[in-house]
Amino acid sequence: MALRAGGAAGRPALLLPLLLLPLLASLAAGAANGGSAEAAEAPGWRGEPGLNATVSTEVEFGVCTVTCGIGIREVLLTSGCPGTEAKCIVRVEECRGPVDCGWGTPISEGLACVKMPCIYIPPENRFKYVWKMLVLNKTAHILPNDSAIMEVCRDTHSVTFQCETQENGNIIASVKYTVYAKTEMQTKKSRRTETGQSRRTTTDAILVFCLATGIIVTVGVIFAVIFMILHWAAVKAIWKSKSGQDNQDKKLANKRSLCNME
Structure with a gap:
C-alpha cells in the first residue's frame, strides 16, 4: 500500500515537466521568430558580419563600370563600418545603362x-x-x-x-x-603605310635641315673666333680707330651745341 501510495503521489510530479516541455518549446520558437522579425524590420540592420546592427546606416553607390548595357558597381556604407573606416564595401551589385x-x-x-x-x-x-x-x-x-x-x-x-x-x-x-572586305582592308593598310612613310620623310627632312643649319652656324662661329685670335692686333686697331672717331664726333657735337647756345 505504501508503495502504491507513493507511486500515485509521484505521478503528478513526473507528468508536470512532460506537459510543460511543449509549452516551453512553443514559447522559445515564438520568441525566436519575433526576434528575427524585429531584426529584419530594424531600419539599420545588415546581415554582414562585423557591422553594428543597432546603428542606423547610410548607403552610397559607386560608379558603374559601364556607360551602357550591364556592368557592376560597389555599394558602400558611410556609417556603422567596423573600426575607424569612414566607408566600407557592403556588396557588389549589377548596374545597367542604356541598351x-x-x-x-x-x-x-x-x-x-x-x-x-x-x-x-x-x-x-x-x-x-x-x-x-x-x-x-x-x-x-x-x-x-x-x-x-x-x-x-x-x-x-x-x-x-x-x-x-x-x-x-x-x-x-x-x-x-x-x-x-579584304580589298578595303588592303587599301587601308596601304594608305596607313604611305601616310607613315610620308610622315617619316617629312620628319627626316626637318631633322636634316636643322642639323645642317646648326653645323653651318657652329663652323661660322669657330672661324670668326679663329680670325679674331690670329688678327687681334688689326681688330684692336680698328676698334680703337672707331672709338676715336666716335669721340671726335661727340666733341664736335658738343662744340656745335655750345656755339648755338652763345
Missing part, C-alpha cells in the same frame, strides 16, 4: 578574320546571345551562332553584325560591328 552601346571594338582584327564580343558580365552562360547580320533596307538575318564571341572571316564586301544580349526574354545590351 544601345553603338559601335564596338573587335577583340582581334586581322587581314583574314575578326573576333567580336557581345556585352556581358560573368558568368557568360547566364545570358542568351542573338547575332544578326544587318542588311540595308531589309530585315536583319539571325545567325545560328549563340555564343558570346563570334569569329567571322572577311568577304568580298563589308558586312555589319549586331549582337543582342538577352535575359529572360528582354534585351539588356546591343552592340554593332562592321567587318570590312
Whole structure:
C-alpha cells in the first residue's frame, strides 16, 4: 500500500515537466521568430558580419563600370563600418545603362578574320546571345551562332553584325560591328603605310635641315673666333680707330651745341 501510495503521489510530479516541455518549446520558437522579425524590420540592420546592427546606416553607390548595357558597381556604407573606416564595401551589385552601346571594338582584327564580343558580365552562360547580320533596307538575318564571341572571316564586301544580349526574354545590351572586305582592308593598310612613310620623310627632312643649319652656324662661329685670335692686333686697331672717331664726333657735337647756345 505504501508503495502504491507513493507511486500515485509521484505521478503528478513526473507528468508536470512532460506537459510543460511543449509549452516551453512553443514559447522559445515564438520568441525566436519575433526576434528575427524585429531584426529584419530594424531600419539599420545588415546581415554582414562585423557591422553594428543597432546603428542606423547610410548607403552610397559607386560608379558603374559601364556607360551602357550591364556592368557592376560597389555599394558602400558611410556609417556603422567596423573600426575607424569612414566607408566600407557592403556588396557588389549589377548596374545597367542604356541598351544601345553603338559601335564596338573587335577583340582581334586581322587581314583574314575578326573576333567580336557581345556585352556581358560573368558568368557568360547566364545570358542568351542573338547575332544578326544587318542588311540595308531589309530585315536583319539571325545567325545560328549563340555564343558570346563570334569569329567571322572577311568577304568580298563589308558586312555589319549586331549582337543582342538577352535575359529572360528582354534585351539588356546591343552592340554593332562592321567587318570590312579584304580589298578595303588592303587599301587601308596601304594608305596607313604611305601616310607613315610620308610622315617619316617629312620628319627626316626637318631633322636634316636643322642639323645642317646648326653645323653651318657652329663652323661660322669657330672661324670668326679663329680670325679674331690670329688678327687681334688689326681688330684692336680698328676698334680703337672707331672709338676715336666716335669721340671726335661727340666733341664736335658738343662744340656745335655750345656755339648755338652763345
